Amino acid sequence: MELGTVSVTPWEAEAFVDYDRLIKVFGAKPLTDNEINMLKNVTEELHIMISRRVFYSHRDFDKFLEAYKSSRRCALYTGRGPSGNTHLGHMLPWIFTKWLQDKLGLDLFFQMTDDEKFWHTEEREFEYFNSLAYENILDLAALGLDHRKTHVIIDSEDIGYLYPIVIKIAKKITFSVQRATFGFTDSTNVGMIFYPTLQMAVAFLPSELFREPIEVLIPAGIDQDPYWRIARDIATSLGYPKPSQIHNKLLPGLGIGGKMSSSKPETAIYTTDPPELAYGKVVKAYTGGRATAEEQRKFGGNPDVCPVYKMYEMMFEENDMKLYERYYSCRGGSLLCGECKTELAERVARFLKEHQSRRIRAVSHTEKYLIRNKFDPPIIKRT
Amino acid sequence: MELGTVSVTPWEAEAFVDYDRLIKVFGAKPLTDNEINMLKNVTEELHIMISRRVFYSHRDFDKFLEAYKSSRRCALYTGRGPSGNTHLGHMLPWIFTKWLQDKLGLDLFFQMTDDEKFWHTEEREFEYFNSLAYENILDLAALGLDHRKTHVIIDSEDIGYLYPIVIKIAKKITFSVQRATFGFTDSTNVGMIFYPTLQMAVAFLPSELFREPIEVLIPAGIDQDPYWRIARDIATSLGYPKPSQIHNKLLPGLGIGGKMSSSKPETAIYTTDPPELAYGKVVKAYTGGRATAEEQRKFGGNPDVCPVYKMYEMMFEENDMKLYERYYSCRGGSLLCGECKTELAERVARFLKEHQSRRIRAVSHTEKYLIRNKFDPPIIKRT
Numbered sequence: 174m175e176l177g178t179v180s181v182t183p184w185e186a187e188a189f190v191d192y193d194r195l196i197k198v199f200g201a202k203p204l205t206d207n208e209i210n211m212l213k214n215v216t217e218e219l220h221i222m223i224s225r226r227v228f229y230s231h232r233d234f235d236k237f238l239e240a241y242k243s244s245r246r247c248a249l250y251t252g253r254g255p256s257g258n259t260h261l262g263h264m265l266p267w268i269f270t271k272w273l274q275d276k277l278g279l280d281l282f283f284q285m286t287d288d289e290k291f292w293h294t295e296e297r298e299f300e301y302f303n304s305l306a307y308e309n310i311l312d313l314a315a316l317g318l319d320h321r322k323t324h325v326i327i328d329s330e331d332i333g334y335l336y337p338i339v340i341k342i343a344k345k346i347t348f349s350v351q352r353a354t355f356g357f358t359d360s361t362n363v364g365m366i367f368y369p370t371l372q373m374a375v376a377f378l379p380s381e382l383f384r385e386p387i388e389v390l391i392p393a394g395i396d397q398d399p400y401w402r403i404a405r406d407i408a409t410s411l412g413y414p415k416p417s418q419i420h421n422k423l424l425p426g427l428g429i430g431g432k433m434s435s436s437k438p439e440t441a442i443y444t445t446d447p448p449e450l451a452y453g454k455v456v457k458a459y460t461g462g463r464a465t466a467e468e469q470r471k472f473g474g475n476p477d478v479c480p481v482y483k484m485y486e487m488m489f490e491e492n493d494m495k496l497y498e499r500y501y502s503c504r505g506g507s508l509l510c511g512e513c514k515t516e517l518a519e520r521v522a523r524f525l526k527e528h529q530s531r532r533i534r535a536v537s538h539t540e541k542y543l544i545r546n547k548f549d550p551p552i553i554k555r556t
Numbered sequence: 557m558e559l560g561t562v563s564v565t566p567w568e569a570e571a572f573v574d575y576d577r578l579i580k581v582f583g584a585k586p587l588t589d590n591e592i593n594m595l596k597n598v599t600e601e602l603h604i605m606i607s608r609r610v611f612y613s614h615r616d617f618d619k620f621l622e623a624y625k626s627s628r629r630c631a632l633y634t635g636r637g638p639s640g641n642t643h644l645g646h647m648l649p650w651i652f653t654k655w656l657q658d659k660l661g662l663d664l665f666f667q668m669t670d671d672e673k674f675w676h677t678e679e680r681e682f683e684y685f686n687s688l689a690y691e692n693i694l695d696l697a698a699l700g701l702d703h704r705k706t707h708v709i710i711d712s713e714d715i716g717y718l719y720p721i722v723i724k725i726a727k728k729i730t731f732s733v734q735r736a737t738f739g740f741t742d743s744t745n746v747g748m749i750f751y752p753t754l755q756m757a758v759a760f761l762p763s764e765l766f767r768e769p770i771e772v773l774i775p776a777g778i779d780q781d782p783y784w785r786i787a788r789d790i791a792t793s794l795g796y797p798k799p800s801q802i803h804n805k806l807l808p809g810l811g812i813g814g815k816m817s818s819s820k821p822e823t824a825i826y827t828t829d830p831p832e833l834a835y836g837k838v839v840k841a842y843t844g845g846r847a848t849a850e851e852q853r854k855f856g857g858n859p860d861v862c863p864v865y866k867m868y869e870m871m872f873e874e875n876d877m878k879l880y881e882r883y884y885s886c887r888g889g890s891l892l893c894g895e896c897k898t899e900l901a902e903r904v905a906r907f908l909k910e911h912q913s914r915r916i917r918a919v920s921h922t923e924k925y926l927i928r929n930k931f932d933p934p935i936i937k938r939t
Binding site: 288291292298299300301303304307329330332333336337340341342343344345346347348349351352357358359360361362363364366367369370553554555556 | 671674675681682683684686687690712713715716719720723724725726727728729730731732734735740741742743744745746747749750752753936937938939
């Protein structure tokens with residue numbers, strides 16, 4: 174989908190986009206005080222990613238919360254295209270999802286789309302992406318996601334869970350719809366054309382596994398919305414509740430503009446980066462500061478376009494008062510970029526050190542997250 | 557694929573087509589004495605479907621036989637789209653395949669494409685086709701196919717066996733190729749676009765299961781050739797041997813022209829037809845005879861356009877001498893249609909009676925044919 178010069182499809186998304194315009198183009202709704210109060214009513218406190226509108230847009234989040242409050246059975250769904258090591262931009266929605274899971278006590282279905290990443294990427298063997306899926310599970314475990322309630326579907330190996338649902342979805346969608354929604358052309362490979370049915374299927378999987386209609390909430394980047402827009406269109410005719418969504422903004426990379434992306438590794442913080450390497454990346458980050466310390470003191474910096482400030486805002490400063498102090502100290506010129514970056518670099522390095530030690534401890538129990546070790550695939554009821 | 561006014565795609569095929577022209581259009585080779593002698597060299601005797609050229613065209617059947625003789629590991633592959641009960645037209649290639657399996661001692665992989673039939677058919681629920689797949693296994697069992705060497709793949713439930721292969725196939729094929737080969741359009745559903753990768757994948761499955769390159773021979777109607785033409789194009793780049801094929805002509809229905817088809821049930825003999833019903837269908841069959849017995853005696857009939865004669869030739873008269881006698885008695889006017897049909901009706905009824913009693917006995921052990929009860933799915937070797 175083209176938004177002026179900014180491109181947003183599931184395969185291409187910028188970070189500093191006009192999110193208000195994006196909501197309109199996609200036809201989603203902005204997250205308002207109404208939904209936020211409904212959530213707080215249930216969770217008692219609010220995650221910073223909600224209060225700061227990192228999650229900023231939704232489809233039927235209010236209906237999902239109503240269903241939850243009226244004790245209808247609910248579940249969460251998110252996922253990952255394992256194209257490389259995990260970076261903080263990937264972790265952002267997972268951190269929120271974990272919070273939501275803890276607060277609401279819900280099962281989370283987590284899809285690893287190793288097939289899609291292979292279909293979309295030149296030059297790599299399929300086995301590379303499959304291996305990455307397992308590597309990426311370590312980050313879920315290190316985040317502390319509860320393996321008793323977190324069920325990982327690796328497309329290539331767990332296709333049996335999705336295929337009975339995919340069969341019904343695939344009949345409802347023509348090539349024209351795929352073309353219009355995803356920009357496919359005649360030279361698109363069959364894998365890419367097929368893939369969206371798999372990402373839709375997970376939204377309906379909980380209803381099959383628990384054999385009752387399950388209300389599913391999907392926390393994910395808004396770039397993924399097109400899949401579930403179609404899923405919502407066909408849900409009722411397939412006998413499933415429409416999945417609801419809550420969309421996050423994308424974490425910027427440490428360079429000028431653009432989301433944190435594996436295509437610019439020097440501006441991305443990977444969970445596998447040695448802490449001192451990550452420290453260095455942060456210290457070298459682009460900022461919203463002035464050319465010299467003198468100018469900065471005189472005119473102040475601009476946190477609104479600063480990826481370092483965004484890192485604090487979106488992930489690394491829990492305390493609202495301290496965040497506002499940082500914002501206005503920057504604006505006012507009393508906080509210089511060097512100091513601000515050093516402090517972030519220390520927090521990032523500390524986070525990585527702890528994450529990596531949890532990651533190592535997770536190696537022995539990734540199997541516990543696999544859906545195949547916990548559920549039987551949906552059964553086809555023969556007539 | 558259009559051949560003048562005659563249409564041959566996997567979803568639409570006539571019976572009395574110009575098979576010589578079909579071979580040329582598809583780019584296959586006619587079965588010659590060379591391949592037939594090579595086969596006889598191995599099997600010692602010939603099945604009537606070979607000597608009478610019911611199987612009449614091939615791709616690399618000679619290379620397959622050479623590989624077999626030089627003790628390279630081989631397997632057979634055929635299948636069925638479970639769209640209704642089995643009729644004799646479906647059984648024809650299976651009868652030959654069983655003979656070949658017995659003579660060569662090979663594993664047979666048999667694909668039940670319940671997903672494809674659902675994607676291709678309006679108005680029916682998916683579960684209907686899935687149930688038919690199991691129903692159809694009874695016919696394989698009743699034919700006497702050895703369950704220790706016959707492995708049935710039901711697409712919807714055994715997708716895990718195919719998907720690791722499908723992932724690699726799907727990346728190699730674009731929508732243009734599918735459009736050109738199968739006549740897909742923008743309004744084709746995603747299931748149909750995806751499906752060919754599944755039918756191709758079974759040709760490579762034996763190599764995955766036995767973890768060595770397996771030479772695969774596919775006995776099937778020539779209308780199915782387009783799938784494996786693509787499979788042959790991409791086999792080498794995926795590291796598999798090219799599958800070879802041997803193509804049969806289609807059994808005519810009992811009406812005027814056209815193959816035996818579920819869309820004209822009164823001209824098709826189903827394996828589930830009560831023998832007396834089938835008897836009646838044969839007695840009412842269209843023939844190549846004259847309008848009156850008198851004319852027939854005077855001018856003789858025309859067995860070349862007669863579905864009753866074709867039934868003798870293709871399935872119900874094992875003895876060559878007796879077949880030729882029948883042919884010339886018809887031509888000469890001494891054999892009248894009534895007598896000829898009554899005799900066929902008796903043979904058909906007898907066949908059904910025996911087949912149905914074997915079919916009932918098979919009910920308790922269809923599970924033994926399922927691939928899932930015998931093999932583990934291919935394992936993805938992580939990097």
